Amino acid sequence: MRIYLSDPKLIPVREKVIAGTRLDADDGLVLFQSHDIIGIGRLANFVREKRHGKKAFYIYNQHVNYTNVCINGCRFCAFSRKGGEGGAYTMTAHEVREKLISRIHEPINEIHMVGGIHPDLPFTYYLDLLKTIKEIRPHAVIKAFTAVEIDHLAKLSGLSLEGTLQKLKDAGLEMVPGGGAEVLSSRVHDKLFPKKIGHERWLEIVAAIHGAGLTSNATLLYGHIETLKERVDHLVSLRNLQDRTGGFTAFIPLAFHSKNTRLSHLPATTAHDDLKNIAVARLMLDNFDHIKAYWVMIGEKLAQVALSFGADDLDGTIIEEKITHMAGATSSVGLTRPKIRHMITSAGFEAVERDSFYRAIG
Ligand code: V47
Numbered sequence: 542m543r544i545y546l547s548d549p550k551l552i553p554v555r556e557k558v559i560a561g562t563r564l565d566a567d568d569g570l571v572l573f574q575s576h577d578i579i580g581i582g583r584l585a586n587f588v589r590e591k592r593h594g595k596k597a598f599y600i601y602n603q604h605v606n607y608t609n610v611c612i613n614g615c616r617f618c619a620f621s622r623k624g625g626e627g628g629a630y631t632m633t634a635h636e637v638r639e640k641l642i643s644r645i646h647e648p649i650n651e652i653h654m655v656g657g658i659h660p661d662l663p664f665t666y667y668l669d670l671l672k673t674i675k676e677i678r679p680h681a682v683i684k685a686f687t688a689v690e691i692d693h694l695a696k697l698s699g700l701s702l703e704g705t706l707q708k709l710k711d712a713g714l715e716m717v718p719g720g721g722a723e724v725l726s727s728r729v730h731d732k733l734f735p736k737k738i739g740h741e742r743w744l745e746i747v748a749a750i751h752g753a754g755l756t757s758n759a760t761l762l763y764g765h766i767e768t769l770k771e772r773v774d775h776l777v778s779l780r781n782l783q784d785r786t787g788g789f790t791a792f793i794p795l796a797f798h799s800k801n802t803r804l805s806h807l808p809a810t811t812a813h814d815d816l817k818n819i820a821v822a823r824l825m826l827d828n829f830d831h832i833k834a835y836w837v838m839i840g841e842k843l844a845q846v847a848l849s850f851g852a853d854d855l856d857g858t859i860i861e862e863k864i865t866h867m868a869g870a871t872s873s874v875g876l877t878r879p880k881i882r883h884m885i886t887s888a889g890f891e892a893v894e895r896d897s898f899y900r901a902i903g
């Protein structure tokens with residue numbers, strides 16, 4: 542097997558990739574520092590094809606953002622509002638119900654629900670949301686509440702983390718999305734999201750989520766003030782936790798969008814960096830099955846290319862995306878099933894519609 546590289550610094554990495562040897566943090570840094578995007582893509586595609594062949598997954602899903610009221614005020618966020626501020630909203634369980642009913646004739650398999658950290662809602666509000674969704678869409682998987690929200694819910698419930706997770710499961714929670722970790726670095730935490738839970742707590746909560754028998758995803762918010770070493774350390778922390786629990790399903794690199802945020806002076810991420818984050822994740826995260834190219838953040842066209850750079854999943858129809866569009870994303874707010882399938886098949890891959898647990902549908 543010969544994989545052509547134009548950057549000789551990548552040769553030792555290639556030898557490990559071909560031998561199936563785990564890459565270390567220094568290899569991760571060499572990959573991020575290299576401009577040989579085609580070589581890195583070839584390496585990532587080699588691993589991707591060994592695992593998934595030509596399959597590329599997508600899901601028929603719907604996003605619900607139940608509130609944008611949030612006490613955390615992360616500097617990178619354009620979505621959140623303070624209570625009472627213009628544009629602040631909180632949906633009632635009835636409004637969530639109406640939103641789902643408006644799409645009830647569509648074959649939606651997953652409801653992805655996240656929101657801000659609201660100062661006043663009681664624990665019962667969250668349980669009611671889950672129960673309402675289950676009532677309207679009994680066959681859809683509810684993937685909801687990031688580790689940050691679960692930390693907040695544990696405080697509200699007055700129960701242990703385990704007790705809180707059990708109540709959420711009883712009400713219908715089946716999976717936990719990525720998000721909330723941002724970059725597992727105290728430096729970045731203190732500068733950009735000091736009110737949010739830190740590195741250690743995020744890992745502790747995710748370990749408890751996996752311990753409760755729920756799977757979850759993981760993300761990395763890149764393209765702001767993080768260093769390449771901090772990106773690599775983030776990936777290594779996720780990989781270490783995955784070695785312990787095996788509970789992560791997919792990793793999703795999230796490209797930072799700066800419009801309407803307090804970091805609006807920062808430029809948009811580049812196509813090179815977007816592809817590199819996908820490819821390096823595929824190479825470093827040897828114990829993660831799935832790497833998502835989240836088309837909302839990197840655009841439909843680049844997400845299609847990312848399928849040849851290590852990604853095996855495009856996420857889904859989404860229907861209405863708010864978090865990134867409020868920060869200036871120019872992608873569609875939702876996609877139809879034929880559009881996603883066309884993105885996949887016209888790139889030479891086999892489109893596989895999946896459920897939240899990557900079981901093929903149809
Ligand atoms: O946690 C916030 C990020 C996340 C911005 O698990 C921003 O399947 C870019 O986690 N620019 C929420 N990103 C989205 C998320 C996610 C998305 C799709 C699928 C899954 C999954 C998870 O969005 C937040 C934060 O990291 N975010 N603001 C911004 N301005």
Ligand code: SF4
Pocket residue numbers: 611612613614615618619620621656657658689734737
């Ligand atoms: Fe709140 Fe999440 Fe926005 Fe941070 S990223 S301000 S926690 S909604």
